[in-house]
Structure formats: C-alpha cells, structure tokens
Amino acid sequence: MSKARVTVVDYGTGNLFSVQRALDHCGADVKMSSKTDDIVAADRLVLPGVGAFADGMKGLRDRGLIEPLLQFAATERPMLGVCLGMQMLATTSEEFGQHQGLGLIPGRVRQVPTQAVNGEPNKIPHIGWSEISPASGGTWKETMLENTTAGTPVYLVHSFHLIPDDPAHLLADCGYGGHRVTAAVRSGAIVGAQFHPEKSGKEGLKMLTAFLRL
Amino acid sequence: MANVRLIARLDVKGPNLIKGVHLEGLRVIGDPQEYARRYYEQGADELIYIDIVASLYGRNNLTDIVRHAARDVFVPMTVGGGIRSSDDVRDLLRVGADKVAINTAVVKRPELITEVSRRFGSQCMVLSIEAKSRGDGRWEVYTDCGRERSGLDAVEWARRGIELGAGEILLTSIDREGTRKGFDAELTRAVASAVSVPVIASGGYGEPRHLAEVVSAGADAIAVADALHYNRTTVPQLREAAQAQNIPVRAV
Numbered sequence: 001m002s003k004a005r006v007t008v009v010d011y012g013t014g015n016l017f018s019v020q021r022a023l024d025h026c027g028a029d030v031k032m033s034s035k036t037d038d039i040v041a042a043d044r045l046v047l048p049g050v051g052a053f054a055d056g057m058k059g060l061r062d063r064g065l066i067e068p069l070l071q072f073a074a075t076e077r078p079m080l081g082v083c084l085g086m087q088m089l090a091t092t093s094e095e096f097g098q099h100q101g102l103g104l105i106p107g108r109v110r111q112v113p114t115q116a117v118n119g120e121p122n123k124i125p126h127i128g129w130s131e132i133s134p135a136s137g138g139t140w141k142e143t144m145l146e147n148t149t150a151g152t153p154v155y156l157v158h159s160f161h162l163i164p165d166d167p168a169h170l171l172a173d174c175g176y177g178g179h180r181v182t183a184a185v186r187s188g189a190i191v192g193a194q195f196h197p198e199k200s201g202k203e204g205l206k207m208l209t210a211f212l213r214l
Numbered sequence: 215m216a217n218v219r220l221i222a223r224l225d226v227k228g229p230n231l232i233k234g235v236h237l238e239g240l241r242v243i244g245d246p247q248e249y250a251r252r253y254y255e256q257g258a259d260e261l262i263y264i265d266i267v268a269s270l271y272g273r274n275n276l277t278d279i280v281r282h283a284a285r286d287v288f289v290p291m292t293v294g295g296g297i298r299s300s301d302d303v304r305d306l307l308r309v310g311a312d313k314v315a316i317n318t319a320v321v322k323r324p325e326l327i328t329e330v331s332r333r334f335g336s337q338c339m340v341l342s343i344e345a346k347s348r349g350d351g352r353w354e355v356y357t358d359c360g361r362e363r364s365g366l367d368a369v370e371w372a373r374r375g376i377e378l379g380a381g382e383i384l385l386t387s388i389d390r391e392g393t394r395k396g397f398d399a400e401l402t403r404a405v406a407s408a409v410s411v412p413v414i415a416s417g418g419y420g421e422p423r424h425l426a427e428v429v430s431a432g433a434d435a436i437a438v439a440d441a442l443h444y445n446r447t448t449v450p451q452l453r454e455a456a457q458a459q460n461i462p463v464r465a466v
Contacts, residue, residue: 015307021284050312051335114410122337122433125337125381127412129259129464153217153464155259155290157312157337165248176216199290199312201466 003029004212005074008083009069010034011059019048019082022198026209039068044077044214045179049084052110053160056084057101060072064100073104078214079190080144083158084191086185105163105187116177116183129153130174132183132195136167143171143191144211145184152203154183154195161194189214217464219435220452221260222253222442223416226295227278233440235392237266237344238359242364243443247282249311253442254287256449261291261383262414264315264342266359268296277309284310292384294342294413300329300453307334315342318357321364324378331379335351341380342415343368346388347403353401360388372405383413384437390418390439397428406432422455429461 006023008030010016018122023046031038039045047069049056060066073079081089090101095108101109116122131151140146156174161182164170171191172184185192191211197204222232224246231246243249250261261283265276276293283291293306294315297304303314320326320341331339344360345353345368353368364371372383385405387398397418406413414432418424419438428436447455456463 015310015312017284017308017310018288019313021310022288025288037238050338051333121410123216123410123412125411126216127337127382128219128434131464151465157290159337196290199288201254201289 003027005029005031005043006029006046006212007038007044008046008048009039009065011050011056011063011065011097013049013056013059015050016048016156019046019198022039022205022208023212026096026212028212034063034065034138036064036068039065040071042072042077044211045072045079047079047081047085047088049082049088051084053084053087053095054097054099056088057099058209060088061211069102070104070178073190078211079212081192082198083196086194087160087162089190089192091187093160095160104190105162105164105185105192106166106168107162107169107185109160109162112159112161113177113179116179118178120177122177125159126176126181129155130176130183132172134144135173138168138171140171141152142214143186144197144207145172146201147206153199154197154204156195157192162192182200185199215462216434217431218433218456219259220449220456220463221262221414221435221437222258223262223264223437223439224249224451225264225266225439226276227265228275231443232266232393233443236388237391240382246279249443250283254289254448257453258289258449259464260289261287261436262315263291263293266296273312277305280306280311281309287377292340294340300326300333302336303330303338309339313382315340317344319453320375321355321357321366324374327375327378329378331381336379336381339380340384341372342384342386343372343405344386344388345402347398351403351411356388368401369404369408372392373408376409376411380411382411383409385413385415387417393418394420394441396420396424396434397436399427399431401435402428403431422459425452425456425461426459
C-alpha cells in the first residue's frame with residue numbers, strides 16, 4: 001500500500017517539526033510547503049500553528065496562502081487545523097483586538113472563561129489534559145475521531161477557543177471550571193482541533209492515523 | 215478541578231542524564247533519550263529537560279537532545295538551560311520543544327519574558343524559579359543552577375513574571391530538591407495563590423502522600439525526577455497513587 005500523502009502548511013510560525021514527526025510516525029508521506037501549487041493540489045492538508053491569531057494570519061497573508069487555502073477547502077478533501085491553525089478557520093478572533101480569519105467555519109474565537117462556574121478563578125492559559133466528548137450528541141464517524149472513545153484525554157494549551165455560529169459544527173468539547181470549552185469543530189471535510197493530537201500520546205497518534213485514512 | 219499533570223523531569227549535563235541533591239553533587243544516571251522514551255511509554259503527561267550547567271558556561275547543548283527526543287516522544291516537552299534570547303527559543307521550538315523554561319537570563323533581563331511571549335505566545339514562556347527559603351516565611355530566587363543569589367523575592371518575582379507575559383511557572387525548591395522529603399508546600403502555596411497561571415511544583419518527591427500535600431497547596435502539575443530515574447517509582451504508580459488520594463489525573 002502506498003503511503004498516505006499529507007501536506008503541512010509552513011507559514012513561518014509554530015512548531016512544525018512535532019506535527020511532521022507525528023504524521024511521519026503514523027506512516028504518512030509528509031511534505032512541508034508554503035507553495036500555492038502544493039497546497040491546492042494536496043491530497044490532504046494540515047494547518048498547524050501556535051502563537052497569536054494576528055501573527056498567524058499575517059504569516060498566511062504575507063506568503064499569499066489565504067486564497068490557496070480557500071481553494072483547497074473548496075475541493076472537499078480532508079483538512080485539519082491544529083490549535084492556532086484551528087482558530088484561523090473561524091470568521092473572526094477577539095485575541096488582542098478584532099481580526100479576520102479564513103471564515104471556513106463560521107464562528108468567533110473568544111477567550112476561555114477566566115472564572116469557573118463556582119466563582120473561583122480559572123487558570124489561563126488552560127494547560128493540560130482534558131477529556132473530550134461529542135458535543136450535543138454529534139457523531140465522530142468519518143472524522144479523525146472515529147476510532148476515539150468519548151472521554152479520551154487530550155493535551156490542550158490555549159487561552160482562546162472557537163465558538164461556531166452553528167452548534168452543529170461543534171465536534172467535541174471538554175470541561176474547564178464547569179464551562180464547556182471547544183475541543184474540535186467540523187464542517188464537511190474540514191476539521192479543527194484545539195488540542196494537539198501530535199502531543200496527545202498514543203491516542204493522539206491514533207487520531208492522526210484516522211485522518212490519514214479519510 | 216482540572217487534571218493534575220504528572221511530569222518527568224530530566225536534568226542533563228552534556229550528553230548525560232544527571233541528578234544531584236540541592237542542585238549540587240551531580241551524578242551521571244544514563245542516556246537521557248532512553249529515559250525519555252521510557253517515561254513517554256509509561257504515560258508521563260509531559261517531559262521537562264533542563265541543562266543544569268548551561269547557564270554557567272554560556273552554552274546550549276539541548277538542541278540535539280530535544281531533536282532526538284522528538285522522534286519518539288509524542289507528549290509536550292519543556293526545555294530549559296542556557297536560553298538567552300528569543301532566537302535561542304526559536305531554535306528549540308524548531309527541533310520539537312513546545313515550551314521553554316528560563317531562569318537566569320530573565321532575572322538578568324526581565325524584558326526577555328515579554329519578547330518570548332509576544333513572539334511565540336505566553337503558553338510557550340515558562341518562568342523557571344529556583345528558590346531557597348530565607349527562614350522568615352519568604353524565599354529568595356537563585357540563578358545559575360542554584361549558585362547565585364538574585365536578591366529577588368520568589369513570590370514578587372512570580373507576580374512580575376506573569377505581568378511580563380509568562381504563561382506558566384516551574385517552581386523548584388532548592389531546599390527540597392533531591393532530598394525525597396516532600397515538595398515545599400508553603401513555597402508552592404505562596405506562589406500559586408499569587409498568580410493566575412499554572413504552577414509546576416518541582417523538587418522533593420519521596421512518597422505518595424507528598425502528591426496530595428503539594429496539590430492541596432495549589433500545584434497544577436508535579437515534576438518528579440530521581441524517584442523515577444532510580445526506579446523507586448514509575449509513572450503508572452504515581453498515577454495510581456494520585457487517584458487513590460482523589461487527585462484528578464488523566465486516565466491512561
């Protein structure tokens with residue numbers, strides 16, 4: 001069987017090596033690229049990223065990658081945004097001002113609640129392992145979570161999260177201080193993970209393997 | 215309450231995993247890669263690498279160690295020791311680190327905290343505080359691997375570090391480090407109640423009850439070093455011990 005091919009978008013931010021290594025470990029043929037042609041023609045695409053929203057969007061804009069990403073998304077081939085790469089799928093973000101995102105999953109990126117439901121302070125950033133559940137009874141079938149059991153802990157590190165306009169786009173969430181925080185979103189073949197599958201141990205690798213089979 | 219993270223801490227010198235007491239009297243334990251892989255396989259929530267002599271010699275040899283580790287380790291890695299600039303941080307992130315822990319360089323130049331957090335996000339900038347009790351209910355920050363006094367009060371420095379942009383604190387008690395006498399719960403309580411970011415307690419793990427002591431003092435994560443290196447405990451045993459004391463940890 002030939003290796004599943006995946007293109008990881010290199011836009012000058014984030015830690016690409018970990019994503020590359022994890023996909024490699026899962027048996028993928030990984031290509032890192034910031035070229036329009038590679039992105040538009042990719043079999044499947046990963047948009048990684050850590051850091052601030054505005055910097056991430058600027059990285060994409062400066063390299064002329066916004067249009068190619070939108071073109072790729074229109075092909076309905078599998079696409080995975082991770083952490084900041086997930087947040088940039090949204091319409092707007094409120095991190096350090098108002099910023100435009102890619103608009104692939106209508107919604108807003110907002111701050112994780114700084115206060116728990118019981119009134120105690122929530123530590124921000126939210127760092128650590130949280131158990132993810134299917135949001136509002138939605139299904140994980142035909143997504144990278146299809147082999148994952150509800151309640152599986154994954155690694156998150158973030159201060160903001162994406163709230164989709166359409167609740168049907170919420171794929172998974174997790175609890176933090178009594179609030180529900182977005183863990184993953186989905187619209188068609190586009191999935192965004194707030195958590196880091198590449199840093200979520202064996203369960204995370206299982207998700208990446210499932211993504212490579214989509 | 216969020217899950218408490220169980221972290222394996224690996225102090226390295228040159229190519230070796232080492233361990234000391236009070237950050238001194240270093241002994242070679244073995245190949246850090248072998249130990250890192252073991253802890254990942256055992257289900258550690260995170261790994262911390264500290265090059266404990268790097269700041270003394272003004273060098274940074276962690277890049278190779280991290281690059282190797284990133285091949286087999288698919289949990290977060292925090293790396294520290296000898297980091298002096300945001301370009302040093304970039305180099306470590308490129309080879310697979312997720313966060314950096316900085317002590318000496320930010321005591322000398324606190325603006326570095328802001329530079330790193332602006333460039334890579336506050337979640338990436340871990341303020342490493344190595345503190346020693348002054349005996350009057352306060353703790354002093356030490357730099358250069360516990361050798362140099364800074365004159366800074368640990369709690370005030372933690373507060374300032376967060377204002378400058380640090381997203382997490384790695385809090386090492388020099389008094390307890392390597393002693394197996396338990397974490398410095400008072401130090402942990404003083405720092406954790408002063409800041410709004412997660413605090414990793416490090417130094418002193420000896421037996422299971424020490425976990426509950428430091429968690430009730432406010433620790434969000436616990437770093438264990440020699441107890442793991444010398445096989446006095448394992449990550450699954452720590453996890454079971456935590457669960458037995460009703461400390462929330464992730465199920466593996």
